[in-house]
Amino acid sequence: MGGPAHLVPAQPLPRPRRLQRPPGRAAQARERAALNAVEAYETGRDESERIVVADAGARYDIPRYCPHAGEDLSVGAVVRDGQIHCLAHNFAFDLATGECLNARAANLTSRAL
Ligand code: FES
Numbered sequence: 001m002g003g004p005a006h007l008v009p010a011q012p013l014p015r016p017r018r019l020q021r022p023p024g025r026a027a028q029a030r031e032r033a034a035l036n037a038v039e040a041y042e043t044g045r046d047e048s049e050r051i052v053v054a055d056a057g058a059r060y061d062i063p064r065y066c067p068h069a070g071e072d073l074s075v076g077a078v079v080r081d082g083q084i085h086c087l088a089h090n091f092a093f094d095l096a097t098g099e100c101l102n103a104r105a106a107n108l109t110s111r112a113l
Contacts, residue, residue: 042070052113053095055079059113060095067106084108 023031049064051074062084064074071077071088078085083092083101092101098110 045070053077053079053084055082055095058082058095061111061113062093062095062098062108066091067100067108068103 045065047063047065050061051064053060053062053073062073064072066073066077066086066088068086068089068091071086073084073086076087078087079095082095084095085092089103091103091105093099093108093110094101095108095110096112098108100107
């Protein structure tokens with residue numbers, strides 16, 4: 001029997017596990033409530049909200065939500081070296097011009113104060 005190591009017979013495949021039962025009504029209701037909460041959050045925010053960020057003595061008025069996919073920049077961003085970095089997908093925007101510096105995205109509507 002001593003053939004090459006790469007010709008060792010494969011182990012038998014494990015038996016497939018049983019499919020899980022579909023969720024019961026209580027679980028479906030919880031899932032529906034969670035999905036409704038997410039939808040309410042995503043559609044209920046005021047896209048015109050603006051925030052003020054400061055960097056190196058300058059202050060900028062910018063939209064609260066990232067123009068890429070809506071991350072809340074008031075909590076999900078880092079301001080450094082004249083740029084704001086959205087932590088959702090790491091897009092960087094120039095605070096002075098609003099230009100997206102590392103991806104194709106709409107610009108921030110930034111305004112120096
Ligand atoms: S949501 Fe800001 S980079 Fe994607």
